[in-house]
Amino acid sequence: MPKELPGFYYDEEKNRYFPYKGPIPGSSRKPPPIRPSSDPKQQADDLCQTFKIRPGLLHAREFCGNVIYSFKKKLSFQAEYQKRHASQPTIWKYKRTKKMANISLEHVVADVILPHGLEERDILLSCGAHGLVCVFQTANFRQEINSADMYEADRVRPLNLDQTPRQTELLRELGSSFGSTSYLTSDISCLAMLGKSSLTTDGTMSKRFLITTLGSDIATGSVYLLDLSEPLDFSSPILVGSVLHGIAGFKQTLWTADSDPRGTHAAIGTSKGVVLLNIETGASTWAFDCKSDVFSLQLNQSGNSMLCGLRNGKIVTVDTRQRQMKKSARSSSVISMPSSVCCLTSLEHWDQYFLASSMDGSMKLYDRRLTHRGAVQSYEGNVNSHTRIQLGVDPAEKVVMSGGEDCNMRMWNIKSGELLLRDRFMDSIPSAVCWSTSREKEKTRSYWEEHGMGAWVGSYEGIFYMDWL
Structure with a gap:
């Protein structure tokens, strides 16, 4: 033989x-x-x-x-x-997180004060219904959480694996302490990282965030700064003023925000245009006046121009250095989408490209240099009619994810436009999504190679986590 x-x-x-x-x-x-x-x-x-x-x-x-x-x-x-x-992620649902993350999600790595000294921990920030802000610490198999207040995770996909459920820990209240019972003056419209395109002096990603509120009959639209750059001590209450404080208020409705690479200035999209805001002084100037609400915006990596996605379906490019000129001179190019532009996401590895989605479900990839030629790529299959839904791009910028009003989560290959995943694992709209941030950005690998890196998904139903083992 x-x-x-x-x-x-x-x-x-x-x-x-x-x-x-x-x-x-x-x-x-x-x-x-x-x-x-x-x-x-x-x-x-x-x-x-x-x-x-x-x-x-x-x-x-x-x-x-x-x-x-x-x-x-x-x-x-x-x-x-x-x-x-x-197309085969493992999906977890966290108990008791209803209404905590249906607006926005962000992931950050922050220093935590522990009995044996400082230690880096993964932090999940979420914004939910009625102005709710939460700060969670996320656990993994190499990390032990000592708090008694645990949010256990039930696996919803697949159901036949013999694995230990993952857990997250709710740290404290945002108020007298971190927690899930702190509410801002009106509904939250945006949570955005400051200086997201640049590394800080010690080589880590930014730990400061902007939070905007819509405003109401009894409160102005407000801009808050959430600062997690200092070590967090979870053994004692932390006052609002030390990590979260208001820096500006406006009579207009505030819809969105983005910052320049250095994190010193922010652009605030309102019901009447865009305001440029100095983060340190709180001083503001109008950069773009328009009759349509600015639902989404993105500053480029130089901070000299921005994309504005409008309620009327237009995407306008604005030169921020010419903000004193008339609107017709400031708008260098205009793209038309079928309905209101609900999300704009710039790509860092391909700095001339950006993703755009509108409320009719359209999703497209554009080249800033060739906007007159239309979209470079289209992503078919998403379902939407009136909801502002976040787009989530993995750190390696290989795939883009979005929820739909049919309660499905979808994922496409950015370059080819091919649909890679369509799955319904909840009974509400997956309106918020973010990917886990790489601690060493330059070593980021693609999503199917990076074990333990996954995506957070938020809906009215609660917080979910997807990973690819």
Whole structure:
């Protein structure tokens, strides 16, 4: 009997060994074609599910080599494996977090004072209904949490894995202390990191955040600064003034905010245009006047221009250095989307590109230099009609995620526009999403390679976590 050799099989007729990586002699290189569905959405799902289990994918590789076939197309084995991996996340739901994160989510690494000294801990910031602000510490398998107030996580996808549920710890109240019972004067509209495009002097990401409120009949629209740059001591109450304080108020409705790379100035989108705000002094000047609400905005990496997404569906590019000139001179280019622009997200690795979504469900990728040519890429399948929903981009900028009004969470490949994931694991709209931040940004890997890195999802129903093991 011939010996078994790893990676090879023995052909008795030819009396020799052949590697598994190539086609088996005498076999067909092309498996029987699969008849695609007539429904375009179902076609996208079928393509992602062509090789539903990894043994089947490996079997196809043994017969066809590194190039496999589906719907009369040549596909890369590695690309198909990565797509299948992306479509199989493990999803957790945290108990008792209803209404805590349906507006916005951000992840940051902050120093915590412990009995044995300072230690870096992962912190999740969330903004929810009725002006609710929460600060959570997130746990992982290498980290032990000592607080008695734990938020246990139930696994909702898949249900047949033998794994220990993950947990998060609610630290304290934002008020006299951190917690889930602190409310700002009106509904929160935005939570944005200050200086998100630049590293601080010690090489870490920014730990300061802006929070804006819509305003109401009894309160002005307000801008707050949440500062987690100093070590946090969770063994004693922390006063609001030490980590959270108001820096400006406006009579207009405040919808969104973004900052320049240094985190010294912020652009505030209002019901009447955009205000530039000095974070240190609180001084403000109008940068853009318009008759339509500014629902979303993004400053570029130089801070000299910004994209403004308007209620009327326009995306306007504004030069912030010419804010004293007339509006017609300041607006250098205009893009039209089918309905109100609910989210703009700039890409840092491709600094001339940005993602935009509108309230009819449209999602597109644009090049700032070629806006007159229209979208570079489109992402099909999202469902929306009137909800402001965040877009979430992974740190390696390979994929983009968004929730929909059909309660589905979807994920697309940014470059190809291919739908990688569509899953409904909640009964409310997944309106907020953020990815876990890499502690060493320059070492960020793609989402299917970085074990333990995942995405946080917030809805009226509560907080969820998705990771790819």
